[in-house]
Amino acid sequence: MIVVPAERIADLKKKGWWGDVRIGDLFEKHVREKTDREAVVDPINCADIVGREPRRLSWWQLEDLVGRYTAVLTSHGLRKDDALVVQLPNLVDLPAIYLACARLGIIVSPAPVQYREHELVYICNSIDAKAAITANRIGKHAHGEMLVRVKHTAPALQHVFVLGDAVDGATQIEPLLAQVKQSELAAAQRAEQEAPVTADDIFTICWTSGTEAQPKGVPRSHNEWIIMGEGVVHAGDIEDGDHLLNPFPMVNMAGISTSFVSWLLVGGKLVQHQPFDLQVFLKQIRDEKIDYTVAPPAILSLLLQNEALLEGVDFGRLQNIGSGSAPLSEWMVDTFHKKHGVQIANFFGSNEGASFPSTYRDVPDPAQRAAYFPRFGEGYKWDSKLHDRIFTRLVDPETEQEVTEPGKPGELRVKGATIFSGYWRAPQINARAFDADGWFRTGDLFELAGDRLQFYRFVGRLKDIIIRGGMNISSEEIEGHLVGHPAIADVAVVGSPDQALGERLCAFVVFKPGQGAEMSEINRYLTQEKKVAVFKQIERLESIDVLPRNPVGKVLKRELRDRLAQQR
Structure with missing residues (x-):
């Protein structure tokens, strides 16, 4: 299913910002070239999370699991443009399911594990979800039983698959994966050939909350995700084969672009982590020889205040860390670099694609990097991979006049190759989300800063979130x-x-x-x-x-x- 207007697709491809490479193409390249190298690793506390021992898969073993998921989904009637709700923590199964759906053109709709029936019923009915995958239990909560109850009030929902013990009304998926027949694999391949996926098809519908009472669906295509991943790879100096530690849930921009897509772009090792546990996080950094990860500012400050926690970390490898979602400390950014040689990238982002990084190359001063973001699209030259593909302006929300002087807050408006084309089945909300000139209204307030007004400084939110x-x-x-x-x-x-x-x-x-x-x-x-x-x-x-x-x-x-x- 393609929701991006054809003229927009043509324009972005003409400029070379979008292409024809799909998520599945990235994966298949690494399967061919790195067959026996490790690809994905479960959290070490997997047994506490979902009741099974952790798994480690090579690229070929992951390919086998992806193929089995395609066979199970196809044999249960799912085809291109059907929607699948996925409510799982960060397990090796999550990228496998995403890749299976990317191959078949099934739309993935990931839901945070904290969501309950109120949110899930709304999501399933909004996208006419045909199936859902969860675990029987995630932590202490009975997610399998919950999704079965959701099934009773979501008419389109035909199947609830669970990892772990079966519950009444749901189907245990492990036996299905283990017993896949060759004929089922062949049927999945035929389904893929009969309804081929393009890079412009929807890959995911993620969910975000704004001023509206209900969450809003954000559809993103393969192209829209890949360009975001390219920005993360460049900002974090992530290289081919790097080991990435992912503590962010793979349900929205933070988790999918900084881990899943970035991992596929560089063909490294993806180490999963969830829920956040500082001791487990540090053990994974040490044991898995991590090259790049992300963490909230408060956690990074805590580590520097307790240096003993960092003993054994190989900072010869871990030289870049991403952060965001809250103000960064100048002291933290500066100290990580001076003491350990680590560069902290400050990320601002949203599910809608209004996302850009503040890195050491563009903002070398730690005090500025902690508070400022590059002003993209205003004639300034930046190192960021996205600098010429995102266009920004500040607008007075009362007068609709552009803000051109420092010290005056304005709403950030954004255009460009990373921005989505509109919320799922929400024409009235979309009419408010974009201004008359097609700029996306982020609802975030910034001020112009810097000696040449080359930076933005976040000052608050216009939206009530x-x-x-x-x-x-x-x-x-x-x-x-x-x-x-x-x-x-x-x-x-x-x-x-x-x-x-x-x-x-x-x-x-x-x-x-x-x-x-x-x-x-x-x-x-x-x-x-x-x-x-x-x-x-x-x-x-x-x-x-x-x-x-x-x-x-x-x-x-x-x-x-x-x-x-x-x-x-």
Whole structure:
């Protein structure tokens, strides 16, 4: 299925920014050339996550697993342009499933493992998902049973496959993979030949939350992913055969571009990690001889504050680390380079493709790199692979006039080869998401900075979202649930600054007269009655007599954030 307009495809291919290489082509090249070399490695705590021992696969063994997944999916009726929801942690199965779908043209829709029935029912119905794959248990949660319940309210969902023990209403997938017949492999090959996949077909539909109450689907093609991966490879100085450690869930831009696509571009070893565990993370860096990884700013600062944690790390290999999702510390960026020779790349990004890096080549000063991003598309020359393929401008959201002077915030608008073409089946949202000249409205506020105004500095968000550990959470969604709580009369949800995660959810609650509720009870209401994802729980509760509002009744969340800042 191709959703990108034909004229846009033709223009980008004419410029050489897009091509005809598909995700599967990258994989097959490495299978031929690096047959017996290690390709993917499970987390070492795999048994705790899904109840099985960790696996290590060569490129050829991964090819065998990919082929088996194509046979199982085909034998259960999935064909090109069908949608498959995948809710799995970072296992070796995840890239195998993605590659099987890329080969067949099945649209992958990855869901964070924290999502619960509320989000999953919406996703399955939005894309008419034909099947879903999960694990019987992920950690302590019964995901298999949950997806079976989802199946009852998602009419198109025909199959629920589970790794691990079978549950009623679901199909255990390991026996199917082990017992694949030659005739089933041949049927999968015929399906691939009869409906060939192009580089312009949708590969994934990922999910992002903005000001809308429901998540929005972001379709991205093979070309749209490959160009993002190329940007990451260049920014991180990732070379052929490098070992990559992936601690970000492979469900959105952060995990897919910085690990899956980058790994396919260089043909190295992908070491999976999830959920984040610092000791496991450091052991993998040491034991797997990691060349590149990513980590939140707070974790990187913590490592420098406890140097003993870094003993045994081979900084002759690990010379580049990516970071982002929260402000970086100048001290951290500078100290990693001076003490260990490590360059920290500061990434700004979104599922929609409004993404660019601040690297040591473009922003050598650590203080600037911690806070500034290159101003792409304004006549400045940058080293970044994406510098001439992304175009940016700042616009006053009130007047729609371009911001050209320092110190004045403006909304970042973006065009270019990395930007998606619109949200899935959302014409009204798309009408708001792009301005009259076709620029994508990011909802992020920046200021011009630098002696030549060559940089952008992030100053806040125009959209009412909270970014917790890189995950976007809609305030409107949580508020919509909380106003249904029997003790709550009014509520506003904002982000409370947090060093580790960037932000945590804070609810300012006006309780009904004579009533009240503890935060734990409110969270039980959210997760058990409303069945929302665990990471959307309230982590700070502020009781307030009345919410501050402007003359037309809009809640003044700026005042609530100021109150949190003063308390801090």
